[in-house]
Amino acid sequence: MPLFGRRVRTTVSSAPSQGERIGRKFSSQAGVERSIENFRAAVTQQLGAEPTFFEAQWSGPEPAPLRVIGLTEGAVPPLGQRARVSYLAVWPDGRMYFVAPDYSTQPTPPLVGMWKMRDSTLTSVGSVASSEFGVVA
Helix, strand or coil, rough: CCCCCCCCCCCCCCCCCCCCCCEEEEECCCCCCHHHHHHHHHHHHHHHHCCCCHHHHHHCCCCCEEEEEECCCCCCCCCCCCCCCCCEEEEECEEEECCCCCCCCCCCCCHHHHHHCCCCEEEEEEEEEEEHHCCCC
């Protein structure tokens, strides 16, 4: 099941534009590791089972986040086949970008509420444009 809601069949005919919105920006005072723990717990709660989490490499604009984790159901897809993977990038100052392939169809998923219940300092601060995010995929 996609992280942002129901399965929706879509087709993409071209690469995303520089301004296309691909995810949500958040801010938290919980710290990097605690923010990741809270996120992992909320995702697992939403899916009903723990997905596969893995470290990802940042290729977006500087400054780079301190950590980037990817998540997927099942095995980690090989490089070049990660179009359906979701990512969380976390900076030391509490900024976070959560990018998911189904963001355009479900920009406010139940996941956000579950995550905010675990972190009272978590706030939504905007959308992530495709030009602001990059991972080696």
